[in-house]
Amino acid sequence: MKIICVNDYDDMSKKSADIVVSQIILNPESVLGLATGSTPIGMYKQLVKAYEDGHIDFEKITTFNLDEYFNIDKTNKQSYYYYMKKNLFEKVNINMENINIPNGMADNIDEECLEYEKKIRDKGGVDIQVLGIGRNGHIGFNEPDIKFEALTHMVKLDEQTIKDNSRFFDSIDEVPTTAISMGIKTIMRAKKIVLLASGKEKAECIYEAIYGNITPNLPASVLQLHPDVIFVIDKQAGSKLNLEEIDKQYL
Numbered sequence: 001m002k003i004i005c006v007n008d009y010d011d012m013s014k015k016s017a018d019i020v021v022s023q024i025i026l027n028p029e030s031v032l033g034l035a036t037g038s039t040p041i042g043m044y045k046q047l048v049k050a051y052e053d054g055h056i057d058f059e060k061i062t063t064f065n066l067d068e069y070f071n072i073d074k075t076n077k078q079s080y081y082y083y084m085k086k087n088l089f090e091k092v093n094i095n096m097e098n099i100n101i102p103n104g105m106a107d108n109i110d111e112e113c114l115e116y117e118k119k120i121r122d123k124g125g126v127d128i129q130v131l132g133i134g135r136n137g138h139i140g141f142n143e144p145d146i147k148f149e150a151l152t153h154m155v156k157l158d159e160q161t162i163k164d165n166s167r168f169f170d171s172i173d174e175v176p177t178t179a180i181s182m183g184i185k186t187i188m189r190a191k192k193i194v195l196l197a198s199g200k201e202k203a204e205c206i207y208e209a210i211y212g213n214i215t216p217n218l219p220a221s222v223l224q225l226h227p228d229v230i231f232v233i234d235k236q237a238g239s240k241l242n243l244e245e246i247d248k249q250y251l
C-alpha cells in the first residue's frame with residue numbers, strides 16, 4: 001500500500017489524475033474502472049484538461065463504472081450514467097460504445113450482473129480502478145457486512161449512505177435504497193487501485209481502512225490485501241494517521 005498525502009482537494013485531484021494520465025500514456029488501450037461521488041469530480045476535470053492539452057487520447061480507452069442506482073434511468077440527472085457523461089464522457093473523445101455502467105433499469109438484474117462481469121473479463125480485466133470511499137468505509141456501494149467474495153450484484157444501501165447521498169436529491173425520500181455495484185472481488189481483481197479521499201469527515205474511515213482489522217464491517221480495509229493500491233488523500237482525510245509511522249510500515 002502506498003499513501004500519498006497532499007495538501008488539499010486540488011492537489012488530490014491533480015495527483016490522482018497524474019496517475020490515471022500515466023496509465024493512459026503507457027497503454028492507450030487501457031481499461032479504466034471509474035467512480036462517482038463528489039470526490040473524483042476534480043480528478044475528472046484534470047483528465048479533461050490533459051485531453052484538451054493533447055496529452056492523452058481516449059479513443060481506444062474502455063471504462064467500467066463501479067455502480068449505478070437501481071431503477072433510475074440513464075437520462076435522470078441523479079443517475080451515475082448522467083454524472084459520467086457530464087463530468088467526463090462528453091468532454092473527451094471516448095467512444096461511447098466502450099463505456100460500461102451497470103444498467104439499473106435491466107429487466108433481469110442477475111443477468112445484468114453476470115453480463116457485466118463477463119464484459120470486464122472479456123476486456124482482460126480493469127487496469128486501474130479509481131475509488132472513492134463512503135464515511136462508513138464503503139467502496140463502490142459495498143456497504144459494511146458485505147461479503148468479500150461478492151462479484152457485481154444488487155445491494156441495499158446503508159442508512160448512512162442514503163443520508164450522505166441525499167444532498168444530491170431534492171429530498172431524502174427520492175434517494176434510491178438499492179443499487180447495482182461491482183463486488184469487493186471485482187474491485188480486488190483490478191491490477192492497480194487508486195483510492196481518493198478528501199475532508200475531515202473521511203478521516204475516521206481512512207484511519208480504519210489503513211490501520212484497522214481487515215473486516216467486512218469496513219469494506220475498504222480489504223484493500224490492505226491488494227498488491228498495488230495507492231491512497232491519494234488530503235491532509236484532512238489523513239489527519240488521524242501517523243504518516244511517519246506509515247512511511248516505515250508500507251512505503
Ligand SMILES: N[C@@H]1[C@@H](O)[C@H](O)[C@@H](COP(=O)(O)O)O[C@@H]1O
Nearest residue numbers: 036037038039132133134140141
Ligand atoms: N457509490 C458512491 C461511491 O462510489 C463513493 O465513493 C461514495 C462517496 O462519495 P463522495 O465522494 O461524494 O463522498 O459515494 C457513493 O456512495
